[in-house]
Amino acid sequence: MKLLQEKILNDGRVSGNDILKVDNFLNHQLDIAFLNEIGKEFKNRFANEKIDKILTIEASGIAIASIASQHFGNVPVVFAKKVESKNLDKEVYETKVYSFTKGKEYSVKVSKRYLHEGENILILDDFLANGRAALGLKDLVDQANANVAGIGIVIEKGFQEGRSLLEKEGVKLESLAILKSIENGVITFK
Amino acid sequence: MKLLQEKILNDGRVSGNDILKVDNFLNHQLDIAFLNEIGKEFKNRFANEKIDKILTIEASGIAIASIASQHFGNVPVVFAKKVESKNLDKEVYETKVYSFTKGKEYSVKVSKRYLHEGENILILDDFLANGRAALGLKDLVDQANANVAGIGIVIEKGFQEGRSLLEKEGVKLESLAILKSIENGVITFK
Numbered sequence: 001m002k003l004l005q006e007k008i009l010n011d012g013r014v015s016g017n018d019i020l021k022v023d024n025f026l027n028h029q030l031d032i033a034f035l036n037e038i039g040k041e042f043k044n045r046f047a048n049e050k051i052d053k054i055l056t057i058e059a060s061g062i063a064i065a066s067i068a069s070q071h072f073g074n075v076p077v078v079f080a081k082k083v084e085s086k087n088l089d090k091e092v093y094e095t096k097v098y099s100f101t102k103g104k105e106y107s108v109k110v111s112k113r114y115l116h117e118g119e120n121i122l123i124l125d126d127f128l129a130n131g132r133a134a135l136g137l138k139d140l141v142d143q144a145n146a147n148v149a150g151i152g153i154v155i156e157k158g159f160q161e162g163r164s165l166l167e168k169e170g171v172k173l174e175s176l177a178i179l180k181s182i183e184n185g186v187i188t189f190k
Numbered sequence: 191m192k193l194l195q196e197k198i199l200n201d202g203r204v205s206g207n208d209i210l211k212v213d214n215f216l217n218h219q220l221d222i223a224f225l226n227e228i229g230k231e232f233k234n235r236f237a238n239e240k241i242d243k244i245l246t247i248e249a250s251g252i253a254i255a256s257i258a259s260q261h262f263g264n265v266p267v268v269f270a271k272k273v274e275s276k277n278l279d280k281e282v283y284e285t286k287v288y289s290f291t292k293g294k295e296y297s298v299k300v301s302k303r304y305l306h307e308g309e310n311i312l313i314l315d316d317f318l319a320n321g322r323a324a325l326g327l328k329d330l331v332d333q334a335n336a337n338v339a340g341i342g343i344v345i346e347k348g349f350q351e352g353r354s355l356l357e358k359e360g361v362k363l364e365s366l367a368i369l370k371s372i373e374n375g376v377i378t379f380k
Contacts, residue, residue: 023279029304030252030267032259059248059269062220063256069222077220079249083273089213114219 001041001176005189007034008155008177014185018157026154027060027126032067038176039068042124042152045174049149051075052119055137057108058082060126064154068124078114080137082106089113093143097136100129108136115144128153128175131162138169150174158190191231191366195379197224198345198367204375208347216344217250217316222257228366229258232314232342235364239339241265242309245327247298248272250316254344258314268304270327272296279303283333287326290319298326305334318343318365321352328359340364348380 013021025031051072056065057080065077089111098105115121123137134151141148148171156163156175166173178190203211215221241262246255247270255267279301288295305311313327324341331338338361346353346365356363368380 023301024303028268028271028301030256030259030269032256032267033264035256059252059271059273062249062252063267063269066220066222066225066253066256069220074223077222077253078218079220079253081218081249083249111213111218113214 001038003034003037004041004154004177009187012187014182014187017181017183020155020157020179020182020187022126022155026064030063032063035063035067036070038064038154039071041176042068042122042174043071045152045176046072046122046150046172049122049172050120051122051149053078053115054122054124055080055110055115055141056124057133057137061124064126065124068152072122076114078110080108080110080140082108093140095136095139095143097132099132108133108140110140112144115141115146117145119144119146120149121146122149123151124153125151126154128156128162128166128173129160131160131165134162134166135169138166138171152176155179191228193224193227194231194344194367199377202377204372204377207371207373210345210347210369210372210377212316212345216254220253222253225253225257226260228254228344229261231366232258232312232364233261235342235366236262236312236340236362239312239362240310241312241339243268243305244312244314245270245300245305245331246314247323247327251314254316255314258342262312266304268300270298270300270330272298283330285326285329285333287322289322298323298330300330302334305330305336307335309334309336310339311336312339313341314343315341316344318346318352318356318363319350321350321355324352324356325359328356328361342366345369 092109150172153175158178282299340362343365348368
């Protein structure tokens with residue numbers, strides 16, 4: 001997605017050899033008009049799939065999924081929760097996700113009320129790196145006996161193993177921008 | 191907002207005498223068409239205010255603020271972070287918020303890049319109860335020497351002290367539904 005590559009080059013900030021900060025439009029401050037362009041592109045990429053619901057994970061995925069839903073006929077969005085919540089149902093699908101950024105495993109949950117057998121689920125998230133969060137979301141969908149219609153990612157770190165892990169699982173993966181490297185402060189795309 | 195009251199009566203679930211669960215449309219599963227009705231109503235309530243930016247707090251506020259932005263000319267949305275993030279800037283506005291639900295204080299942060307002197311900020315959130323989160327967001331806006339143009343809440347627990355605390359601060363507060371009580375499983379509105 002050309003527009004996204006330009007946005008990353010203009011507004012992204014590189015830190016070290018592996019961190020790309022896009023917090024001025026994607027995951028702290030949100031550029032809503034731009035998120036609509038992203039949503040439109042996800043619809044193009046998954047135009048042939050039947051999508052009943054969008055699943056994402058708090059917090060960075062929520063805005064992306066919510067705006068994207070409008071381009072998929074306002075299908076419901078469900079966001080998986082990372083944090084213990086007093087108000088979350090006891091009956092949940094739960095999986096463990098290892099975070100390389102934080103160096104620890106955390107628990108991800110979705111209430112059983114909101115994922116159902118046979119539903120076609122589009123998984124959306126802001127970043128794909130090691131793929132653990134996406135695999136965790138897929139595991140929640142599998143537990144519900146629902147189908148992963150596809151995984152849509154805004155920015156993929158093409159130099160990490162997320163894609164190969166997901167492709168082994170046989171899912172349709174679409175990333176709107178794929179970073180080849182961000183070494184020495186220089187961003188290159190695949 | 192009549193439509194919201196009906197939605198709460200139809201889809202909300204009461205737990206004990208003070209918890210209203212609306213996780214099937216507002217804060218776990220998200221009804222995007224309905225969030226657009228909410229966004230439209232916030233625009234009606236703040237039609238006379240100049241709004242440069244919307245500030246909310248992760249995670250439940252993000253979808254509401256993102257969809258609402260579309261009714262305010264796609265103004266930028268910024269969500270304050272509760273969780274430690276490796277990728278968050280070092281230069282932040284920070285405040286402490288006491289959570290009665292969790293029985294502890296937590297830290298709320300916004301990068302200094304995304305709140306500026308003189309900006310007119312609309313604060314949006316899903317619930318108002320004891321008002322601590324809203325006061326915390328107001329404190330972040332104050333630290334930036336920006337102006338709180340108003341606070342918009344989807345559901346106010348009218349039997350808790352949030353409103354009186356915020357009114358003492360002189361802010362314009364608009365809640366789309368105000369609960370009078372949720373005792374014995376019966377929801378009544380003010």
